[in-house]
Amino acid sequence: MQEKLTQVKMEEVRCGEMPVTVLRFAGDITSASRTAVLGTYEGISGGPKHILLDFTGVDYLNSSGIALVIQMLIAANKNGQVIRAFGLKPHFQKVFAMVGITKYTTIHPDEETACAAYSG
Amino acid sequence: MQEKLTQVKMEEVRCGEMPVTVLRFAGDITSASRTAVLGTYEGISGGPKHILLDFTGVDYLNSSGIALVIQMLIAANKNGQVIRAFGLKPHFQKVFAMVGITKYTTIHPDEETACAAYSG
Amino acid sequence: MDEHRSSIELRLPSRLGFEKVAMDTAASVAHLMGFGPDRIEDLKTAISEACINAMEHGNKLDETLSVSIILCMDADSLEVRVVDTGDGPKGHTARPDIDKKMHEEEAARGMGMFLIESLVDEVEWISSPPLGSYARMIIRLHPASDSTQAQES
Amino acid sequence: MDEHRSSIELRLPSRLGFEKVAMDTAASVAHLMGFGPDRIEDLKTAISEACINAMEHGNKLDETLSVSIILCMDADSLEVRVVDTGDGPKGHTARPDIDKKMHEEEAARGMGMFLIESLVDEVEWISSPPLGSYARMIIRLHPASDSTQAQES
Ligand SMILES: Nc1ncnc2c1ncn2[C@@H]1O[C@H](COP(=O)(O)OP(=O)(O)O)[C@@H](O)[C@H]1O
Ligand SMILES: Nc1ncnc2c1ncn2[C@@H]1O[C@H](COP(=O)(O)OP(=O)(O)O)[C@@H](O)[C@H]1O
Numbered sequence: 001m002q003e004k005l006t007q008v009k010m011e012e013v014r015c016g017e018m019p020v021t022v023l024r025f026a027g028d029i030t031s032a033s034r035t036a037v038l039g040t041y042e043g044i045s046g047g048p049k050h051i052l053l054d055f056t057g058v059d060y061l062n063s064s065g066i067a068l069v070i071q072m073l074i075a076a077n078k079n080g081q082v083i084r085a086f087g088l089k090p091h092f093q094k095v096f097a098m099v100g101i102t103k104y105t106t107i108h109p110d111e112e113t114a115c116a117a118y119s120g
Numbered sequence: 121m122q123e124k125l126t127q128v129k130m131e132e133v134r135c136g137e138m139p140v141t142v143l144r145f146a147g148d149i150t151s152a153s154r155t156a157v158l159g160t161y162e163g164i165s166g167g168p169k170h171i172l173l174d175f176t177g178v179d180y181l182n183s184s185g186i187a188l189v190i191q192m193l194i195a196a197n198k199n200g201q202v203i204r205a206f207g208l209k210p211h212f213q214k215v216f217a218m219v220g221i222t223k224y225t226t227i228h229p230d231e232e233t234a235c236a237a238y239s240g
Numbered sequence: 241m242d243e244h245r246s247s248i249e250l251r252l253p254s255r256l257g258f259e260k261v262a263m264d265t266a267a268s269v270a271h272l273m274g275f276g277p278d279r280i281e282d283l284k285t286a287i288s289e290a291c292i293n294a295m296e297h298g299n300k301l302d303e304t305l306s307v308s309i310i311l312c313m314d315a316d317s318l319e320v321r322v323v324d325t326g327d328g329p330k331g332h333t334a335r336p337d338i339d340k341k342m343h344e345e346e347a348a349r350g351m352g353m354f355l356i357e358s359l360v361d362e363v364e365w366i367s368s369p370p371l372g373s374y375a376r377m378i379i380r381l382h383p384a385s386d387s388t389q390a391q392e393s
Numbered sequence: 394m395d396e397h398r399s400s401i402e403l404r405l406p407s408r409l410g411f412e413k414v415a416m417d418t419a420a421s422v423a424h425l426m427g428f429g430p431d432r433i434e435d436l437k438t439a440i441s442e443a444c445i446n447a448m449e450h451g452n453k454l455d456e457t458l459s460v461s462i463i464l465c466m467d468a469d470s471l472e473v474r475v476v477d478t479g480d481g482p483k484g485h486t487a488r489p490d491i492d493k494k495m496h497e498e499e500a501a502r503g504m505g506m507f508l509i510e511s512l513v514d515e516v517e518w519i520s521s522p523p524l525g526s527y528a529r530m531i532i533r534l535h536p537a538s539d540s541t542q543a544q545e546s
Contacts, residue, residue, distance in 0.1 A: 030409070030410075031409065032409065032410075060413065060441075062412075062438070062441050062442065062445065062505075063442055063445075063502070063504040063505045063508055064445070064502060066504060067500075067501040067502040067503075067504065068501075070491075070494055070495070070501040071501045073495065074494075074495055074497060074501070077495065090431075091431070091434035091435070091438070095438065095508065098507075098508065098511050099489050099491060099504050099507070099508070100489065100490075100491030100492075101491060103491055103492075104491065104495055150256070150257075151256065152256065152257075180260065180288075182259075182285070182288050182289065182292065182352075183289055183292075183349070183351040183352045183355055184292070184349060186351060187347075187348040187349040187350075187351065188348075190338075190341055190342070190348040191348045193342065194341075194342055194344065194348070197342065210278075211278065211281035211282070211285070215285065215355065218354075218355065218358050219336050219338060219351050219354070219355070220336065220337075220338030220339075221338060223338055223339075224338065224342055246406045246408060246411075246456070247406070248403070248404065248405055248406070248411070248414060249402075249403070249404040250401070250402070250403050250404075250418065251401065251402040251403075252401055253399045253400070253401070255399060257425065258399070258401070258425070260421060260425060261401060261418060261421045261422055261425070263421075264417050264418060264420070264421035265403065265414060265417060265418045265421070267417070268413060268414045268416075268417035268418070269414055272410065272411070272413060272414070303399070
């Protein structure tokens with residue numbers, strides 16, 4: 001039995017002059033995604049000041065998955081990093097707003113507007 | 121409780137010089153679709169020689185629905201009419217071939233090729 | 241419970257249209273197991289036909305009688321039983337003859353069991369009165385040979 | 394059986410991931426009933442969270458214990474019960490406090506019951522030991538007021 005798990009891809013991009021590390025998630029973000037979310041974050045935590053989370057490929061996100069995103073935000077906060085996100089389906093944007101995460105990270109509709117926000 | 125039933129729309133078009141009556145189906149084609157399939161056919165049976173069935177909007181088609189299509193083909197055969205079809209999803213094309221319907225009607229990939237076949 | 245043998249059960253009233261719930265449930269299970277989209281379409285049609293037969297012929301469309309769909313997952317195959325309260329089909333499946341149908345020597349209907357046989361890797365109909373009867377289908381992740389080719393008569 | 398009160402039951406082993414089958418089954422039923430896509434997303438998330446809680450907290454992830462999802466359709470509402478074999482949650486739902494979470498004064502988790510309450514029209518948790526416990530949710534086709542707006546703290 002093959003269960004579809006979380007996929008994550010890391011990319012270094014430039015938004016204007018600003019170097020930004022993009023984490024592109026796909027598949028599910030659930031309690032089974034600890035390594036994909038927090039492990040990946042820890043792997044890059046020494047470096048970048050700006051991190052962009054791409055949720056475009058995420059079909060399923062539950063409250064345990066959101067808890068992992070919150071843990072990443074906590075760590076980033078401590079490290080003085082700024083995290084932005086984009087690509088969340090409207091339903092998940094609503095859920096993020098419900099739990100209040102939008103107070104600690106900005107949700108952009110797409111990569112372009114997210115990127116533009118770094119030079120704003 | 122609102123159940124999604126069959127929708128059918130009738131259109132007169134011209135394929136080259138040839139007048140063709142198109143029946144555009146949408147939704148489900150099941151045992152509940154007798155009126156939509158056979159009733160609609162009977163409503164137009166006096167007239168056209170060429171009938172084109174558009175299955176583009178059909179999501180669900182079961183063996184009782186296919187039986188209605190066969191009954192339409194039988195009637196058309198008696199009336200000397202030619203029926204072509206297009207827009208069937210690949211899975212339903214396979215099912216039509218399995219039951220042998222493709223011996224009595226031609227399945228085209230899209231409206232353009234179906235239309236072109238009338239002048240061929 | 242064996243890690244490689246989980247079972248899921250769905251119970252539906254015998255109302256035409258509700259077979260779509262069985263189709264979607266089975267598709268969801270097959271997707272979890274890693275079946276590809278074409279094979280999932282085959283499974284959906286087979287389950288639809290088995291459920292409609294169970295509702296119509298097995299339970300005589302009596303909505304108070306249930307149809308059960310039992311999905312057993314193995315590492316590389318899915319077994320589906322569609323259970324009704326009737327006696328099961330008599331005799332075995334006739335292959336539909338489109339020529340006879342077109343000449344009205346055979347009913348236009350009567351393609352469900354043939355489609356099920358054509359679309360899954362294995363099927364049998366088991367009657368165990370007075371308990372009921374069921375169709376038992378198996379669909380494999382990696383079939384030995386592709387038995388789902390369109391077979392034209 | 395009353396034409397306006399059909400019930401469908403799904404039984405799943407307590408394995409994380411299988412809640413997706415419940416989500417897809419419920420979405421299929423809601424679609425048949427005429428719910429729109431946004432409301433179906435709300436229902437899917439609520440059912441996902443209720444199933445995960447039933448598996449995790451109710452059945453302690455013991456795969457031999459089932460979670461039942463019972464879907465009762467009325468003319469204009471869907472009632473869903475998610476049943477486990479445990480004692481049910483103690484006390485009532487705390488609203489998650491994102492500031493406390495960010496300052497690690499509250500666990501990052503603990504949002505499931507709040508999300509369920511926010512997404513459906515009605516929910517209650519009922520404990521009936523030793524039989525088990527269930528979450529009972531109602532989602533309406535035409536809610537009196539829109540209770541699904543994002544509520545920021
Ligand atoms: N679950 C069942 N219980 C009793 N009889 C059945 C069942 N399934 C099929 N049959 C019998 O087999 C026949 C052929 O079924 P099928 O090939 O599906 O075509 P159709 O349902 O259109 O008649 C049915 O007409 C019925 O007599
Ligand atoms: N079905 C259940 N059976 C027993 N306890 C439950 C159940 N659902 C929820 N609970 C209790 O309520 C708490 C809060 O649940 P929830 O808000 O979903 O967050 P989480 O599951 O992340 O802890 C759980 O930690 C658990 O103690």
